[in-house]
Amino acid sequence: MEINVSKVDGVIDSFGGDLSQLIGILQDIQSHFNYLPREALVRVSEKLEIPISQVYSVATFFKAFSLKPRGRHQINVCLGTACHVRGGPRILGKLERDLKVEAGGTTEDLRFTLDSVRCLGCCSLGPVVVIDNDTYGRLNQEKVAKLLDQYE
Amino acid sequence: MITLTIDGREIGAEEGWTVLKAAQNVGIEIPTLCYHEALSSSGACRLCSVEVTTKRGRNRIVASCLYPVEEGLDVQTNSEKIRRLRRGLMELLLARCPNSQKIRDMARHMGITEPRFRLEGEECILCGLCVRVCQEISEANAISAVNRGIKKEIAAPFYDLAETCVGCGGCAYVCPTGAIRIDGNRIRLGDKIFKELSPEEVKKVEEKLEAKERVPEKG
Amino acid sequence: MKVKTREDLDKLRQEGLKSLYPDKLKITVGMATCGIATGAKRVFDALADEVEKGKFDVVVSQTGCIGYCQREPLVDILAPGRERIYYKEVTPEKAVQLLDVSVAGEAKEDWALFRMGGEENLIEERTIRYVESQHGTRDNKIPQYKEFPFFEKQVKIALRNCGFIDPERIEEYIAKGGYYVLLKVLTEMGPEEVIEVVKRSGLRGRGGGGFPTGIKWASCRNAHGEPKYIICNADEGDPGAYMDRSVLEGDPHSVIEGMIIGAYAIGSHEGFIYVRNEYPMAIKKLRIALAQAEQYGLLGEDILGTGFHFTIKINRGGGAFVCGESTALMASLEGKVGEPRAKYIHTVERGLWDRPSNLNNVETWANVPPIMARGADWFSSIGTENSKGTKVFSLVGNINNTGLVEVPMGVSLREIIYDIGGGIPDGKRFKAVQTGGPSGGCIPQELIDLPVDFDRLTEAGSMMGSGGMIVMDESACMVDVAKYFVDFLQEESCGKCVPCREGIKRMHEILEDITTGKGKEGDVELLEEIGFILKEGALCALGSTAANPVLSTINYFRQEFDAHIRDKRCPAGVCSELITYSIDPEKCTGCGRCVKACPAEAIVGEKKQPHSLAVEKCIKCGSCFEVCKFDAVIRQ
Numbered sequence A: 001m002e003i004n005v006s007k008v009d010g011v012i013d014s015f016g017g018d019l020s021q022l023i024g025i026l027q028d029i030q031s032h033f034n035y036l037p038r039e040a041l042v043r044v045s046e047k048l049e050i051p052i053s054q055v056y057s058v059a060t061f062f063k064a065f066s067l068k069p070r071g072r073h074q075i076n077v078c079l080g081t082a083c084h085v086r087g088g089p090r091i092l093g094k095l096e097r098d099l100k101v102e103a104g105g106t107t108e109d110l111r112f113t114l115d116s117v118r119c120l121g122c123c124s125l126g127p128v129v130v131i132d133n134d135t136y137g138r139l140n141q142e143k144v145a146k147l148l149d150q151y152e
Numbered sequence B: 001m002i003t004l005t006i007d008g009r010e011i012g013a014e015e016g017w018t019v020l021k022a023a024q025n026v027g028i029e030i031p032t033l034c035y036h037e038a039l040s041s042s043g044a045c046r047l048c049s050v051e052v053t054t055k056r057g058r059n060r061i062v063a064s065c066l067y068p069v070e071e072g073l074d075v076q077t078n079s080e081k082i083r084r085l086r087r088g089l090m091e092l093l094l095a096r097c098p099n100s101q102k103i104r105d106m107a108r109h110m111g112i113t114e115p116r117f118r119l120e121g122e123e124c125i126l127c128g129l130c131v132r133v134c135q136e137i138s139e140a141n142a143i144s145a146v147n148r149g150i151k152k153e154i155a156a157p158f159y160d161l162a163e164t165c166v167g168c169g170g171c172a173y174v175c176p177t178g179a180i181r182i183d184g185n186r187i188r189l190g191d192k193i194f195k196e197l198s199p200e201e202v203k204k205v206e207e208k209l210e211a212k213e214r215v216p217e218k219g
Numbered sequence C: 001m002k003v004k005t006r007e008d009l010d011k012l013r014q015e016g017l018k019s020l021y022p023d024k025l026k027i028t029v030g031m032a033t034c035g036i037a038t039g040a041k042r043v044f045d046a047l048a049d050e051v052e053k054g055k056f057d058v059v060v061s062q063t064g065c066i067g068y069c070q071r072e073p074l075v076d077i078l079a080p081g082r083e084r085i086y087y088k089e090v091t092p093e094k095a096v097q098l099l100d101v102s103v104a105g106e107a108k109e110d111w112a113l114f115r116m117g118g119e120e121n122l123i124e125e126r127t128i129r130y131v132e133s134q135h136g137t138r139d140n141k142i143p144q145y146k147e148f149p150f151f152e153k154q155v156k157i158a159l160r161n162c163g164f165i166d167p168e169r170i171e172e173y174i175a176k177g178g179y180y181v182l183l184k185v186l187t188e189m190g191p192e193e194v195i196e197v198v199k200r201s202g203l204r205g206r207g208g209g210g211f212p213t214g215i216k217w218a219s220c221r222n223a224h225g226e227p228k229y230i231i232c233n234a235d236e237g238d239p240g241a242y243m244d245r246s247v248l249e250g251d252p253h254s255v256i257e258g259m260i261i262g263a264y265a266i267g268s269h270e271g272f273i274y275v276r277n278e279y280p281m282a283i284k285k286l287r288i289a290l291a292q293a294e295q296y297g298l299l300g301e302d303i304l305g306t307g308f309h310f311t312i313k314i315n316r317g318g319g320a321f322v323c324g325e326s327t328a329l330m331a332s333l334e335g336k337v338g339e340p341r342a343k344y345i346h347t348v349e350r351g352l353w354d355r356p357s358n359l360n361n362v363e364t365w366a367n368v369p370p371i372m373a374r375g376a377d378w379f380s381s382i383g384t385e386n387s388k389g390t391k392v393f394s395l396v397g398n399i400n401n402t403g404l405v406e407v408p409m410g411v412s413l414r415e416i417i418y419d420i421g422g423g424i425p426d427g428k429r430f431k432a433v434q435t436g437g438p439s440g441g442c443i444p445q446e447l448i449d450l451p452v453d454f455d456r457l458t459e460a461g462s463m464m465g466s467g468g469m470i471v472m473d474e475s476a477c478m479v480d481v482a483k484y485f486v487d488f489l490q491e492e493s494c495g496k497c498v499p500c501r502e503g504i505k506r507m508h509e510i511l512e513d514i515t516t517g518k519g520k521e522g523d524v525e526l527l528e529e530i531g532f533i534l535k536e537g538a539l540c541a542l543g544s545t546a547a548n549p550v551l552s553t554i555n556y557f558r559q560e561f562d563a564h565i566r567d568k569r570c571p572a573g574v575c576s577e578l579i580t581y582s583i584d585p586e587k588c589t590g591c592g593r594c595v596k597a598c599p600a601e602a603i604v605g606e607k608k609q610p611h612s613l614a615v616e617k618c619i620k621c622g623s624c625f626e627v628c629k630f631d632a633v634i635r636q
Helices: A005-014 A019-033 A038-048 A050-063 A080-085 A088-099 A141-150 B019-025 B082-095 B101-109 B129-136 B170-174 B198-209 C005-018 C035-038 C040-052 C093-101 C170-175 C181-189 C189-202 C213-222 C245-249 C254-265 C282-296 C328-335 C362-374 C378-379 C414-419 C478-492 C497-514 C522-537 C546-554 C558-567 C593-597 C624-625
Strands: A073-078 A112-117 A129-131 A134-136 B003-004 B009-013 B049-053 B059-063 B075-078 B144-146 B154-155 B180-183 B185-191 B193-194 C026-030 C059-063 C075-078 C084-086 C113-115 C118-121 C125-130 C229-234 C270-275 C313-317 C358-359 C390-397 C403-408 C430-435 C439-443 C468-473 C581-583 C633-635
Touching: A005 A019, A005 A038, A005 C075, A019 A038, A019 A050, A019 C313, A050 B144, A073 A088, A073 C581, A080 A088, A088 A112, A088 A141, A088 C624, A129 A141, A129 C170, A134 A141, A134 C035, A141 C624, B003 B019, B009 B019, B019 C430, B049 B082, B059 B082, B082 C497, B082 C522, B101 C624, B129 B170, B144 C035, B170 B180, B170 B198, B180 B198, B180 C005, C005 C170, C005 C181, C026 C035, C026 C093, C026 C593, C035 C040, C040 C059, C040 C093, C075 C093, C084 C093, C118 C254, C170 C254, C170 C282, C181 C254, C181 C362, C189 C213, C189 C362, C189 C378, C213 C254, C213 C358, C229 C254, C229 C328, C245 C254, C245 C282, C245 C362, C245 C390, C254 C282, C254 C358, C254 C362, C270 C282, C270 C328, C282 C313, C328 C358, C328 C362, C362 C378, C378 C497, C390 C414, C403 C414, C414 C430, C430 C478, C430 C546, C439 C546, C478 C497, C478 C546, C478 C558, C497 C522, C497 C558, C522 C558, C546 C558, C581 C624, C593 C624, C624 C633
Parallel strands: A073 A112, B003 B075, C026 C059, C229 C270, C229 C358, C270 C313, C390 C468
Antiparallel strands: A073 A129, A129 A134, B003 B009, B049 B059, B049 B075, B144 B154, B180 B185, B185 B193, C026 C075, C075 C084, C084 C113, C118 C125, C390 C403, C430 C439, C430 C468, C581 C633
16 A cells, blocks of 8 residues: 655654654654554654564554554543443443444444543543543443544 | 572672573573573573572572672572472463473473463464574564564564565574474464575575574574 | 843743732633543633633633542632632633622632632742731631641642642743752752752652662662663553643643753753653643743753753653553663563663663652752651652542542551541442552551551552552452453563463453352462462563452452352442342333333333343343432342
């Protein structure tokens, strides 16, 4: 698949080609393409002069990265300890059933990627769900199902 | 020159040596799986664990392949705690790789034959020796450990053929369980094929394996 | 302009004072993540809107987390010559009404939380009074901040500015004494002198390890190798802990100033702040703060005109709890995967790129400026013999006052849970408090008088850790809690060493069996054996402490394990395979809400007639239990 390599170069240059910023570089690339295309990883390996095996290991080690296209909207259900005791897993279960995906998966229509996270640090509001940049607290199964409607 | 005690024996060692090297130097055997003298040490298998007490009285269990020798260090390679730890490690490894002859032999040697855990069918113990050969000896960096935790596995980037592999066969040579092997003209780890070798390359690699050369040549 | 003299700093201070205490009414909205999550941005926007429309001549400001997260959004009003009043659960509509009321010189008592007659300037050891005298305030139905149960026993050192300044205004940080300490250190003290003060203060690492900070700095200073690196570990990963996030969002300069002082003491010129990926707001506030500090010459080249140079970079984490471990963090900074390595040679000798590296936690850094300002004796007069100073805790879970608290070391769990936390909501009984995150354990009722410090909780099989304190009531299943932490650790293990990768996997299998009715005799003993392998064999602290949550719950709640294993029963009604849902025909009104909610079509019934639940179809999702308004669904 052809990608715009100059986009990748631009990101790397914006970080000054600094190897210590590898995670930041990969994140910005992922923001642009909505996943990490193979060609982008190869380009990173070339420009930073590190083996592609190392880039690939890093890309598969950290949970933030996806090597497959993600949904238009990211749903993150908090499963931190506080949200856990307040029913976080049931919220996740509800979303898994409704969207017909497992945690970590993306809906077939590429509308949502569902994942879990621990923890977001708003423990007083548990259980918490973040959709894109919007945080929702004090949820239950009914409320969370209704939230999805506003995300196309 | 550093003097330390291993299993009651006073021995000498050089500054910078590890406890494992100091022990092996005088013929004291400590079991290992992820160690190879030509490669950097990783401390992943933990089998080389020994009980040490420093001159100042600090006692703990450490990986001897990494722990530097110290003046006045007291080392126990076979204490009750160490034996219990080693048995536990082998039981976990045996449950992971019940079909591996090497693991079965090592486990049986410690009295472990029936793991109390559900059996898996892995062959690779994730010792990382293959990766280190590829990084440090052939410098091809063709394979690496991908994913993390229980999903960790050795693979070439994108699970393709290993593009930068130079066909030296070092990975198969150092693999303690034979999980990576030369299969016909292929270097493979289970379902993953790293390289298809030319007939000349196959011959060269086989010769090395047969001759039991100490270390695969660079390049 | 670059600050080169005390007079230059004084100019910025004057600006900050005007900004903190303007001569017109100021309304401040708490805009940390907890505030934003409850709608604080809409409150702020509504207020800004009113001001733009010209309806009010007031200042609208923002601040970080003051700690009382349970009642967010929080808004405070400070009018010249009047007490500062804090309001809870403010909506955009309420906020505008508050403006109306306050501009008229009144207060809205039933919306108020507490009031303040003044605020503390910890660095300069003085109090800034808002009102000349305590008399004549008609607001005496509103409790005083100092007497408010949540705050009464707290002593704020690391959190000194959180909730009191706008973190995006360096001038306000300076007005509260910020960067004057740095000026004193760089111009009047030598590096070794600085280290002596930190040593004598007794400051120990706040990230969980508790290593004496002064000794760490001294070792790094004396280590061979250049360059030396300063690192701030902001990869706060314990679920339920958000102390560091609040410091970074509410007072980023406290960390920056601390790091510059540390760099000076050690002889480093390059610093990193490694922030976990899940904290975008903290990263944003840090970027702004760093830019402002550089702009004024308080960071970067020729700091304060002294010739000392130090730069700080922000590095994002990628979603890996293990990168909170110092060697894994450093590996990540080297562009590698976050795998720890053996620490037989300390990182202060050989760390990042094999150079001497000093890594400290966010809260540790935030304590440095106050210690340098007020002295070692002052700091060591707070706390216990071996644990000096204060500790920030995130008090969460089944507790009335969830939030962030900072107390002197030695305060008991009981005081924190009941006096500060307000006890357990809904009349439920306390069951256990989990401290130390996935490396810690649970403390039961019998031990609740234990003082919280580095040593006492460890003796009980837990640890203080980084400060996460999760309170659990009778509705928690302790076997489920143990499984929760093993779940977490299994996902976060780097997978390098056998004990952690294989051991945690097998603990998970056993706990999965126990919680689904497949547990058998000997499972507990097997868990304990794996615990031994982890403790003695694991390569890093993630693995070596991984069994703590399991072992401590076995230790204090063995009867729950036995019930799951022998009776196939979950006494708390949590483990879904072991519980059954049913409908009480006496209470059921036949409203049908449960039928609509049930995804498995397991409930049938006529309208207005008692419904019934087909157990064989039930997937135990709990939706019916949630929606029933008549308590007619029984879960046992």
